[in-house]
Amino acid sequence: MRKLALPDEILLSIQQPARYIGGEVNMCIKDPKSVPIRFAMCFPDVYDIGMSHLGIQILYDMFNRREDIYCERVYSPWTDLDKIMRERHIPLFALESQDPIRDFDFLGITLQYEMSYTNVLQILDLSQIPLHAADRGEDMPIVIGGGPCAYNPEPLAEFFDLFYIGEGETVYDELMDRYKENKKANGTRIQFLEQAAQIPGIYVPAFYDVSYHEDGTIQSFTPNRPCAKERITKELVMDLDQVNYIDKPLVPFIKVTQDRVVLEIMRGCIRGCRFCQAGNIYRPMRERGLDYLKDHAAKLLKSTGHEEISLSSLSSSDYTKLEELITFLIEEFKGKGVNISLPSLRIDAFSLDVMNKVQDVKKSSLTFAPEAGSQRLRDVINKGLTEEDILTGAASAFHGGWNRVKLYFMLGLPTETREDIEGIALLSEKVAETYYDEIPKEQRRGKVQVVASSSFFVPKPFTPFQWARMNTKEEFIEKANIVRQKFREMLNNKSLKYNWHEAELTVLEGVMARGDRRVGAVIEAAYENGAIFDSWSEYFQESIWMEAFQRCGLSLDFYTTRERSLEEIFPWDFIDAGVSKEFLKREWQKAMKEEVTPNCRSRCAGCGALKFEGGVCFEGKN
Amino acid sequence: MKVRIKFSKQGIAKFIGHLDVMRYFQKVMRRADIAICYSGGFSPHQIMSFAAPLGVGITSLGEYVDIEVEDSEPIATMKERMNQTMAEGFQVESITRLPDQAVNAMSLVAAARYHLTFRPGYEPEDPKGWMKELEEFYGQKEIRITKKTKKGQKELDLASLVYELSAQGEGVTMVISTGSEENIKPDLVLDAFYQSKGMERDPFAFLIQREEVYGRIPGGEGPFPFLSLEKLGDCHE
The missing domain is CATH 3.30.750.210 (Transcription Regulator spoIIAA)
Incomplete structure (x- = not known):
């Protein structure tokens, strides 16, 4: 039996102890002493979410195929355990060997959504690894970031030793080989990073300097040593049939999101x-x-x-x-x-x-994602789904026995007008009307149910909308209210339902998404004041973040609602x-x-x- | 064909709750290619029923689950196939074929045997003496207690539901009423004793292991009218 990092007294007094014990079917077991490289793979959210992520399973399988690497997993301890670990100074551990993360060679953290950034700091902090890459000694793990949010790594630049831009299957082998050679030659941490910086797709933030114009936009972004590339080109697999997929995925004991x-x-x-x-x-x-x-x-x-x-x-x-x-x-x-x-x-x-x-037709619902309420706005966002597509599709589904439809929309898209916004309610109404027009009374199984949901639009790097002005929280809420009001006016409003997301969270997501290096200080300040699990609305506290912006002397609007010129240098332009x-x-x-x-x-x-x-x-x- | 599986739950498996153990065994059946029967309907489920849920934190040497398999299923290799795909802490101990008219394990459960020892670091000064005292306490003819139930409270005689309790060195073994009629947990047995001494029980003081689950022998009488579910399955044949 493996020895566990936590005693029974702790495991039996927290929720879901199975999150922290490992031992799942298909877990990889190796003797940690017999492998030269120990890699801790992290999803900075609770186990139930992290274990549902396909990318980590692919990398876990890929690393463990190599005899010289033992890849283990680590997730964010839930708030109950987090508190206990802080009080008792218990270092964060990997699920497989239950050994402290700080003893590993690498800590790889996947960055899947912006609102997980305070959890990145939680992972480092609980692992007793210095938050800033610059403060890490020779004995500390190399901290790597990857995943979609690494396409704008700048808000996290201070906290990571390197970022891997793109798909993981291509250059990790080379990176690991360089590490082994460097270790053998008694090379230093910085010598390894210099080697790493020359591998395609690898970005070492410490090797680049940023200067700013007086208005806060970027003046220049330049490498500060010869090993650092001017531009980092993303890595990707060209022939997906030539790379290994997972053969034996881990099977969690507890019910996770993607079971x-x-x-x-x-x-x-x-x-x-x-x-x-x-x-x-x-x-x-x-x-x-x-x-x-x-x-x-x-x-x-x-x-x-x-x-x-x-x-x-x-x-x-x-x-x-x-x-x-x-x-x-x-x-x-x-x-x-x-x-x-x-x-x-x-x-x-x-x-x-x-x-x-x-x-089971009776139990399932149909989903459409028109994203915008009018054809005009759908053209703006290039969403090739027409009203006719939706209504014809819905009609055939109604004839097939379905009577529940879900519609997904966004509010706050560029060029949006009142008509576009009200269009959300009008389109939902038309779907309901289609049901009553198409299905004779005697064949209906109750009312039709149309559920429309809207999220708020966040402009993201590497999209045509990276130049777009984001709405303020107030604008978002006002727009959601217009939609809600319009729904009330609809004839079939008893068959319609409208939900919308929280605006506060979206605004911060907007800051992280297009943030620069200076945003790192805000994340750190928010974390120090207790921000954690921000993507969980029950833990998100807007006031902590507002205070953090103030403390760091940064303006939230600079990152969200500011109009950007076509000439502006973006923080992510070097990718x-x-x-x-x-x-x-x-x-x-x-x-x-x-x-x-x-x-x-x-x-x-x-x-x-x-x-x-x-x-x-x-x-x-x- | 009906089959009774006896399995043990050791080490880290004690942290896996009952619902997750059920889901775990459903997946075991598919991994081990067991030709388990499915119910009808739009979303068929495996025909599988567990004897008695085990609390989180308790290890076990004798848990039971009944399943129904196709007649073509080779029982001889079932145990081995299942054990090849087990997660840490779970192991199949035996497979018993049941007669077709057998009632399922859950409705048979009448008692269970537990072994308790002090968790290291929680021992009283004289553990053996402590166990002896516990044994003597349960030597009484009647022990009236109030048990909290889902609906409220009820009075019962605990002595009549503790069928056996004997100190064994620094541990104690007890056979107590289990199942749908009167479900008694080891904690309740300990609490009555602690209360009689006017003491608080530390929830982590004991390591508890379930050793066996019993059913009542049909028409059985005497001081111990029970047989393990495994053997009870056999005697129908």
Whole structure:
């Protein structure tokens, strides 16, 4: 039996002790003393969320295939344990060996959402690792950041030794080899970082200096030593069938958010929605082969014993062999007690037919993401879903027996007018009307239920909207109230429901998303005053953050509501994410003219991702 | 065909709650390719029923779950196949085939045997003497206590529900009423004793292990009319 880091007295007095004991099915066991490199892989949120993340499982599997690395996991202790660990000075530990993180060679932290940044500091703090990279001695782990938020790493620059920009499967091997060589040669920490800085995709923030104009915008961003590259080009896998996927995912004891086999069918997206960061930074779209997926579906179900399999991608309907894949999954596994959960597919005859086969129509609902309430605004954001698509799709679904529809919208999009905002209620009303028009009274099973939800728009780096002015909290709330009021005026308002997200949280997300190095001090000040688990609304405290801005002498509006000129140097401009700034500018200007851009398969928009020489850019050209 | 699985829960597995143990075994069945039967309906579920939930923090040598498998399922290799896919702390101890008319383990449960020792660092000055005192306390003919229930409180005679209690060196073994009729937990047995001495019980003072779960022998009489669920399964055949 492994020895646990926490005694029974603690484990039996906190919620869900299984979060901290490891020992799950398919956990990797190695003798820590016999491996030269120990890597702690971290998702800075509670276990239940972190264990649901596919990327970490892929990297865990990848690292542990190497005999010279032992990769273990660590998550944020929930607030109950967090308090106990601080009081008793218990160092944060990895789940596998239960050894303190500070004794590891590496601590890799995935950055999936901006509001996890105070939890990054929690992880460092509880691990008893100095928060600032500059203060870390030779015996401290090298702290690496990765994931989508690493595409603007600047707010976290002070806290990380290096960032890995892009997909993890490509240069980690090289990075680990350099580390081993350096260790063997008794090299120092800084010598390793100098080596690392020369590897493609690796960014060492300490090797760059930033200067600012008087108005607070960036004047220059320059390397301060020869080993540091001018520009960091993102790493990506060009042939997804040539890299290992997971064979044996970890199976948690407790019910986590994603309690199923996840089959990643493709990366990237052809659609080019102008608000979407994932759709831009993961270009070009690359598919996995059908045989590869069939093979892995069977292996993953067998090795985990999960009763559900789900597909993962940004837009599954664009997967070229979707019909064959889904038919295979149904024929192969449906009779064996395995549920097939389909991601939001475009609603058409095919998707309704398969949904009918795999879901209980009475219990499930249909989802549409129009994102904006009017066709005009949908053109601005380049969301190629028309009102006709939605109403025709809804009509066929109603005939198929469904009577619940979910609609997703955003408020605060660029150029938004009152008509666009009210359009959310009008479109929802039309969906309800479609039900009553299409389905005769005697065939109806009760009322139709249309649930519309709106989130608030956050401009993100590497999107055409990176220049956009973000709304203030007050504007957001006012807009949500307009929608709510309009819903009340609708004839079918008893069949309609409207939900909206918290505005306070969104505003801060906006600061982190487009923040520069100076924002790091705000994060640290907020953390010191108790900010943690900010993405959990029950723990988010706006006042702590407002105080932190004041203490650091920074203006929140500078990062959110300020108008940015096309010439401005952005904090993330030193990263080459594939999509060129010229392309993004072009798209921003087209958006202002309400002009749409066709998807990658219809016509190449010249985004710049062609230079990676693969994926959708070369589809049908071999 | 009905099958009774006996398994142990040791080490870290004691932190896994009952609902999670149920989910865990559902996945074991799929990983080990057990031809388990499913219920009908739109979302079929495995035909599986657990004998008696075990509290978090308690280890066990004798937990039971009944399942129904296809007749083609090779029982001889079941235990081995399941143990190849177990997580740390769980192990299948035996597989017993049940007659088709067998009632499920849950409704059979009548008693359970527990072994308790002091957790290191919590021992009184004289642990053996302490255990002897506990044994003597349960030697009484009647022990009236008030038990908190979901609906409120009720009075009962604890002595009649503690079927056996004997000190063994620095530990104590007890067989106590378990299951749907009167579910008594070791904590309750300890609390009555502590109360009689006017003392508070530290919730972490004891390491508790369930050693066996029993059903009542049909028509059985005498001081110990119980048989382990494993053997009770056998005697139907």
